[in-house]
Amino acid sequence: METITKVTHHYLRTKKKFPNVWCAGCGIGIALGAIIRAIDSLKLNRDDVAMVSGIGCSSRMPVYVDFNTLHTTHGRALAFATGVKLANPKLKVVVITGDGDGLAIGGNHFIHTCRRNIDITTILINNSIYGMTGGQYSPTTPFMKIGTTAPYGNRERDFDICSLAKSAGATFVARGTVYHVTLLEKIIQQAILKKGFSLVEVISHCHTFYGRLNKEGTAIKMMEWQKDHAIPIQAAAKLPPDKLKDKFLIGVLWDVDFPEYCEEYDKVIAQFQAQPEDSK
Amino acid sequence: MTEDTKKENIKKTEVTRVTKEEEEKVHVFAAWCKKCNICISFCPTGALVANKDGLPVLIPEKCTQCGMCELRCPDFAITVKPKGLTEGKS
Amino acid sequence: MSQNQKAQLLQGNEACAKGALAAGVNFFAGYPITPSTEIAEYLARNLPRRGGKFIQMEDEIASLAAVIGASIAGAKAMTATSGPGFSLMQENLGYAYMAEVPCVIVDVQRGGPSTGLPTKVSQSDTMQARWGTHGDYHSIAIAPSSVRQCFELTIRAFNLSEKYRTPVILLMDEVLGHMREKIILPDPAGIKVFNRMKPTVPPEWYQHFEINPHFVSPMASFGEGYRYNVTGLTHDPLGFPTSRSEEIQAKLDKLEKKIMHNVNDIVQVEEEFMEEAAIAVFAYGIVARAARQAIRMAQQKRIRVGLIQPLTIWPFPDIYMEQMSEQLEIIIVAELNQGQLIREVMRTNCGKAKIYGLNRFDGDILTPEQIFAKIREVR
Numbered sequence: 001m002e003t004i005t006k007v008t009h010h011y012l013r014t015k016k017k018f019p020n021v022w023c024a025g026c027g028i029g030i031a032l033g034a035i036i037r038a039i040d041s042l043k044l045n046r047d048d049v050a051m052v053s054g055i056g057c058s059s060r061m062p063v064y065v066d067f068n069t070l071h072t073t074h075g076r077a078l079a080f081a082t083g084v085k086l087a088n089p090k091l092k093v094v095v096i097t098g099d100g101d102g103l104a105i106g107g108n109h110f111i112h113t114c115r116r117n118i119d120i121t122t123i124l125i126n127n128s129i130y131g132m133t134g135g136q137y138s139p140t141t142p143f144m145k146i147g148t149t150a151p152y153g154n155r156e157r158d159f160d161i162c163s164l165a166k167s168a169g170a171t172f173v174a175r176g177t178v179y180h181v182t183l184l185e186k187i188i189q190q191a192i193l194k195k196g197f198s199l200v201e202v203i204s205h206c207h208t209f210y211g212r213l214n215k216e217g218t219a220i221k222m223m224e225w226q227k228d229h230a231i232p233i234q235a236a237a238k239l240p241p242d243k244l245k246d247k248f249l250i251g252v253l254w255d256v257d258f259p260e261y262c263e264e265y266d267k268v269i270a271q272f273q274a275q276p277e278d279s280k
Numbered sequence: 281m282t283e284d285t286k287k288e289n290i291k292k293t294e295v296t297r298v299t300k301e302e303e304e305k306v307h308v309f310a311a312w313c314k315k316c317n318i319c320i321s322f323c324p325t326g327a328l329v330a331n332k333d334g335l336p337v338l339i340p341e342k343c344t345q346c347g348m349c350e351l352r353c354p355d356f357a358i359t360v361k362p363k364g365l366t367e368g369k370s
Numbered sequence: 371m372s373q374n375q376k377a378q379l380l381q382g383n384e385a386c387a388k389g390a391l392a393a394g395v396n397f398f399a400g401y402p403i404t405p406s407t408e409i410a411e412y413l414a415r416n417l418p419r420r421g422g423k424f425i426q427m428e429d430e431i432a433s434l435a436a437v438i439g440a441s442i443a444g445a446k447a448m449t450a451t452s453g454p455g456f457s458l459m460q461e462n463l464g465y466a467y468m469a470e471v472p473c474v475i476v477d478v479q480r481g482g483p484s485t486g487l488p489t490k491v492s493q494s495d496t497m498q499a500r501w502g503t504h505g506d507y508h509s510i511a512i513a514p515s516s517v518r519q520c521f522e523l524t525i526r527a528f529n530l531s532e533k534y535r536t537p538v539i540l541l542m543d544e545v546l547g548h549m550r551e552k553i554i555l556p557d558p559a560g561i562k563v564f565n566r567m568k569p570t571v572p573p574e575w576y577q578h579f580e581i582n583p584h585f586v587s588p589m590a591s592f593g594e595g596y597r598y599n600v601t602g603l604t605h606d607p608l609g610f611p612t613s614r615s616e617e618i619q620a621k622l623d624k625l626e627k628k629i630m631h632n633v634n635d636i637v638q639v640e641e642e643f644m645e646e647a648a649i650a651v652f653a654y655g656i657v658a659r660a661a662r663q664a665i666r667m668a669q670q671k672r673i674r675v676g677l678i679q680p681l682t683i684w685p686f687p688d689i690y691m692e693q694m695s696e697q698l699e700i701i702i703v704a705e706l707n708q709g710q711l712i713r714e715v716m717r718t719n720c721g722k723a724k725i726y727g728l729n730r731f732d733g734d735i736l737t738p739e740q741i742f743a744k745i746r747e748v749r
Binding site: 013015016046047048050052062063066067068069070071072073076079080081082083084085086087088090091108109112265268269272273274275276277278279 | 380384388391396397399412415416418419420421423425427428429431432433435436437438439440441442443444445447461462465591592593594595597598599600601602603608610611
Binding site: 003004005006008009012018019020022023024025026027028029030032033034037178179181182185218219220223 | 311312313314315316317318321322347348350351352353354355356357358359360361362
């Protein structure tokens with residue numbers, strides 16, 4: 001019986017250079033481990049897994065893993081993924097994105113892909129900053145926090161990603177953190193199994209930029225913050241509102257059923273396939 | 281290392297004599313380890329400490345093979361023998 | 371299912387959609403925009419009838435992204451748009467050039483710039499079809515001038531894109547897209563369809579961007595057992611990002627040679643009355659129709675003038691034009707813009723002939739009379 005890490009190693013591309021490109025202590029690698037373990041536990045055939053990402057630190061994930069991997073343009077991963085999935089619905093499509101890539105430039109594609117309810121699993125790594133370009137603020141940087149382009153404190157509110165996804169029509173919405181790594185693996189597993197559009201928000205940390213600019217400390221301190229501020233949704237139900245102030249919920253937040261896009265389109269094909277070409 | 285990191289719970293200690301099997305409860309791939317200290321800081325029993333180069337080293341008698349270091353390593357650089365398999369091949 | 375062998379009154383956009391179906395298109399992603407929407411609507415009705423997929427995306431950026439994703443998953447994919455949508459597609463078009471993804475983009479040109487003239491004609495995206503996105507790359511753009519050619523050149527666009535693993539732009543225009551002509555479509559059995567080359571090595575040896583003497587790499591699809599990486603970052607033959615200068619050089623060289631070493635196959639020019647003609651009208655797309663009429667009017671007046679109609683706009687027919695520069699004294703470049711392709715005519719002529727632009731950009735087409743008047747004026 002192999003160790004967990006050895007199993008993970010089997011999924012890594014041997015032709016890539018390791019250690020990976022992320023800063024020492026970055027949460028993206030932790031999330032990648034959880035994703036690999038979730039895929040492994042589901043016994044998915046690697047040939048059937050397509051991992052699609054945009055641009056940013058999080059989006060550097062797919063190149064490291066031995067699946068069908070597609071590293072696209074900034075913000076557009078969901079649109080590319082929609083084409084991949086619709087053209088070959090047999091593929092299990094997992095999109096990796098970040099708070100900037102997925103919600104700023106990618107915001108439009110985010111809400112429409114949720115609405116369309118196409119069977120894609122989206123893992124959005126939220127570190128509240130634009131890491132790759134050096135620490136600019138993002139749509140999830142909290143009010144008054146510092147970014148290099150908000151040197152006097154960000155004056156914009158931050159998105160509640162899970163509410164946004166739910167309102168836009170996603171049928172499975174969950175939140176985890178890189179600290180709560182066993183929960184993360186479980187919700188990713190559930191998200192992949194879910195037929196329909198699933199969103200997993202992964203609270204992570206960029207100690208290199210966000211942590212330094214906002215004096216929130218090292219990777220370890222920021223993970224301790226995640227530990228201290230996350231409340232599992234089942235536990236939150238039993239707590240009074242004042243105990244929930246400044247906290248965020250983790251776990252499966254929303255899980256409903258709605259017709260999935262590819263299946264619906266297959267019904268269209270089934271109904272009209274026999275008919276001759278029509279020019280009206 | 282920053283002041284912050286120094287102030288955190290890093291214990292430098294000498295490795296005591298243990299059996300080979302106990303020592304190999306946990307294995308570190310040194311070339312992949314970025315010495316981020318996450319495994320050391322979040323080990324529930326304090327079984328990992330940094331050596332003089334910053335690499336994690338196991339205190340075998342404290343290790344319960346819970347696997348949290350393995351799950352939280354961002355670089356897949358540490359591996360834990362599953363419980364019940366300290367002896368024999370993995 | 372067979373094409374109707376009887377004469378049909380077809381709209382240009384319709385003929386384009388029918389040509390795409392004849393070429394084997396099985397995926398369309400697009401966004402409505404006048405004057406191209408009829409192509410989307412035709413395929414929305416007819417793709418499911420043959421098991422293909424149609425999707426209206428949230429914008430043109432997403433449309434081309436979905437087309438590229440589908441092509442990588444093995445589909446023959448296309449989109450159709452006009453100027454403003456074509457502008458939005460430029461970033462992902464650059465991605466398709468870099469990632470060497472076959473796909474067809476139909477641009478039914480309208481007046482510009484900006485929102486311009488949604489229901490009126492122009493040829494003002496001509497340069498954009500070559501230089502619209504950033505970086506070094508080599509585009510293929512072809513331009514029909516009749517409803518029949520809309521059908522034929524759409525098939526050719528797919529064939530070129532599959533053969534050279536590259537996007538191909540079909541430059542139509544509003545008049546061509548909306549006009550109707552009676553045509554007899556060719557027998558489907560006689561239509562040659564080209565499909566991308568598939569790998570002939572086992573998966574572990576597959577290089578998705580292999581550099582070989584043909585400069586065209588075989589292309590596996592996602593899900594076929596070849597697990598590879600595609601990226602818009604400059605990459606090595608395995609598709610992994612690189613910052614090594616020799617690998618960067620090799621990749622960009624390949625993108626250039628893939629097209630430029632194959633111009634003999636890619637470039638097509640039609641000509642009429644060009645034997646010993648010292649005067650030529652150079653026209654493409656819908657203007658070539660008026661120009662044909664104009665040169666007939668001139669021939670009747672014993673003016674020896676010929677027509678050069680490039681079917682391939684990009685790569686520009688350098689070799690043909692350099693050859694013709696030996697015999698031509700006057701070239702009239704007739705375009706529905708302020709003078710775009712005339713720059714290429716001047717470049718390849720090297721000052722040997724007097725070159726005149728005949729330009730109309732008020733939303734209507736150049737008439738045979740206007741072209742004939744210019745011939746008389748400059749002769």
